[in-house]
Amino acid sequence: MARRSLLTGDERRRLFEPPVTDREVARCYTFSAEDLEWIEARHGASNQLGVAVQMALFRHPGFGWRLGETVPAVVLRFLADQVHVAPSALDGYARRPQTRLTHVRQLHERLALRPFNRTDLRHAVEIASAAARSTDKGGPIVEALIAELRRQRIILPPAETLERVGLAGRAQARRKAADDLLASITLSQFERIDQLLINDPALRKSPLAWLREIPESPSAASMAGITERLAYVRAIAIDPAIISSIHEHRFEQYAREGAVAPAFLLSGYSVGRRRATVVAQLIFLESRLSDAAVDMFDKMVGSLFAKGRRSRERKYQASSREVSQIMRLFSGVIGAVDQARVD
Known part of the structure; x- marks a missing residue:
């Protein structure tokens, strides 16, 4: 079985390997005057550069100079320039393993370091x-x-x-x-929560899937569907205040996952993760359904006003036609009277 991975390749390089850009190399590996004085007290160019490399890599990334590890050329040049030796001096470093171990112990003491155990x-x-x-x-x-x-x-x-x-x-x-x-959920609430993932023959789906299907078209039936779902969620009686018991980002993650994961997938989670995800989804759904009920009311009221406005417009159009007919008739009468006077 493949080993589980926590980091990406880029993250491993960034966290576990020395930097390779000039700016980062300078930021991580610039020695103080005291550091340089201590380094220059080592005997010979090879030892000076070797101990400089050890000191630098103890500071960043923090592993020290591991056996077989190649020092990036940009790092080696930068360190060599600071101690005024050629980069090639490293080739002769620690031909005696004891020298390298001695330097490691000295650096532990100087930098107040200890190994991880x-x-x-x-x-x-x-x-x-x-x-x-x-x-x-x-x-x-x-x-x-x-x-x-x-x-x-x-x-x-x-x-x-x-x-x-x-x-x-x-x-x-x-x-x-x-x-x-x-922590504050009761056994009876857990029973209701677990039932949300079980297929309901009357609904032809799980109750959780049904709760997620919030009607949107403005109608009395849609409003009834929303209020029915809201009543169902509120009957489980999850206190929204439990959100404060965990970090908000963790709760948001549970809620996002619960909003999209199908019931069969949630059923495969560990008990704690499954229940926490469903609880977060119920809290989210109660808020969403409440908002949906208000929005639906606004839509229905707006629809009634629109119908009333259209009715008034139709009445106005009808009355306009009647007035026009009366005016034409009146105009004809006036014309006839005028003609009679002439005659």
Whole structure:
């Protein structure tokens, strides 16, 4: 089975690899005067450039210089220019592995860093879960995790570990959001919620699908359909105040998903996620149906006014024809009188 992925390829490059643009390289890897003094205290050009690379990569991305990792040419040139050695000096660095390990320990002390270990996993998942409280997107979750580990001066674990921690944190955040949203729902309400996804022979569809089909044409039948649906939703008695129990973005996600996912798909969700999605949809539907009832009333009143206006126009047109006939008759009478006077 393929490993679940949290990040896109572009996100992995941005978060896990050194930058390659001049501006970003300068932003991430410009040494202070104290840094340069410490680096230049190393013996020989190779050691100076090697320890400069180690220091730079401990700071960003935060893994340090991993075995087998090739330093981008633009980064190497920038670091070499700062310590006034040739980039080729790196070829002779740490031919003795002990030298490289010694520099790593020295940098840990200088930068106040410590390695990530197994006891940090739970804390890391909690960090990722907090970041996932408002989003399911992997980039922001892992970015927040990296930022917090850096703040705590912890050397980043392998990229694969960060991604797995992000996935675990997101799953934890999803479960907690569902639990928080459903905390005040009663057993009888859960029964009504679960029934919304079961096909109703009388409706020839699930009640949830029926609730989503809001009539739009202005008529008494449409108004009756809207009020019937609104009464159905209100009978389940979900308190809209529970929205405040979770992050607004998480609630909006539940509502969006509930608005489009068919009943058979929702039925395949975990119990908590399914119920949370339906509850969010019910809260959304109550608001939408209330608005639809008001809009329908406006449409019906407008339709009545339009009918009245057309009726008046027809009456006016009819009376205009009668007046015209009277005027023609009157004109004929006047003409006859005038002719009689002449005669």
